[in-house]
Amino acid sequence: MADQAFVTLATNDSYSLGAMVLGKSLRNHNTTRKLVVLVGPNVSEPRQSVLRRIYDDVKVVDVLDSGDTAHLALMKRPDLGVTLTKLHCWTLTQYSKCVFMDADTLVLSNIDELFDREELSAAPDPGWPDCFNSGVFVFRPSVETYGKLLQYCTEKGSFDGGDQGVLNGFFNDWATADISKHLPFVYNLSSIAIYTYLPAFKQFGGSAKVVHFLGQTKPWSYTFDPQTKQISGGSQEAPTHPAFLLDWWTLYASAVVPMLQEQYGDEPFLTGCMESQESDTTVTTETVQVESSSSHAPMEPVMSSEQRKEQWEQGQADYMGMDSFDNIKRKLDTFLK
Ligand SMILES: *[C@@H]1O[C@H](CO)[C@@H](O)[C@H](O)[C@H]1NC(C)=O
């Protein structure tokens, strides 16, 4: 067990809050594996210090400083900065197997059984079922694979501009080769799907193991009132997944805020505004995921998987199309049967 780890990534201070809550949620469910967080150079020292209390290993990854192929790739494709940082997880060769989880996921029960799966196991993306969602995946650290991924990145780029495109391009037989690498529904429960199909959620919600807060508004962008347990704010969107959002905030307020206060003094740390002073100019992977997961492609085999991928690469997907909801609903219907 000591040679297996959950791995996440925090590129800036706001995502570090997500990583803190994710780490706590894994601990609370008594994981027997190590916890590792990769942090970008922009994550401030006090945040890193809190992360060190939750994670076994906090590894600063500065692609600009790496002087290796990753640095060269970044020179060619500065837009891939965050992606290249995420790919660094393959260099964690002191571990034989890892599960990567995005910082905007929350664990609702013990998920150590994921380590029984092989590289590359992941859940289908709700919007693009022939592609996997790169928010949760099982992988085997390897310098060789890392090198190949970087080479792939440099030569082919990413068809969605982020890590999901690179990983789907590289592990391109995922959809067809081995069904045991398709993680079941309980690991890819996205907040969008919940919102879309509340009745179904009421039936299977109890078995959810991981919730992925896809969407532009992340849990930490809201404001929380610990007295009334009310969540508010969050720029334009209304909270669409109140139950899980409340789980996130309850854990954050009880377990993370006290540690932040030790670092920063008595700031309440309960409002989304803490995000607004930060800047980060890199292209966001998260936004890309939002788009791909709510994209609308015909679910019926009107187009082949290859054709669909091609359309996606050419940016022809109608990302916010209403049909995406129908697709997800149909998927859930199938699942529930
Ligand atoms: C985790 O372990 C502790 C101590 O053994 C136990 O009290 C707690 O119920 C466990 N938590 C879960 C979610 O199983």
Ligand SMILES: *[C@@H]1O[C@H](CO)[C@@H](O)[C@H](O)[C@H]1NC(C)=O
């Ligand atoms: C933090 O990084 C993520 C991507 O890793 C990005 O989506 C987000 O916009 C960044 N936040 C800020 C406040 O810069």
Ligand SMILES: *[C@@H]1O[C@H](CO)[C@@H](O)[C@H](O)[C@H]1NC(C)=O
């Ligand atoms: C870090 O912050 C600086 C200045 O705010 C910004 O120019 C740079 O793009 C950021 N780097 C990363 C990797 O987010």
Ligand SMILES: CC(=O)N[C@H]1CO[C@H](CO)[C@@H](O)[C@@H]1O
């Ligand atoms: C919402 C969604 O697309 N969920 C998918 C999760 O993964 C299973 C396969 O294991 C799909 O059937 C679901 O549609």
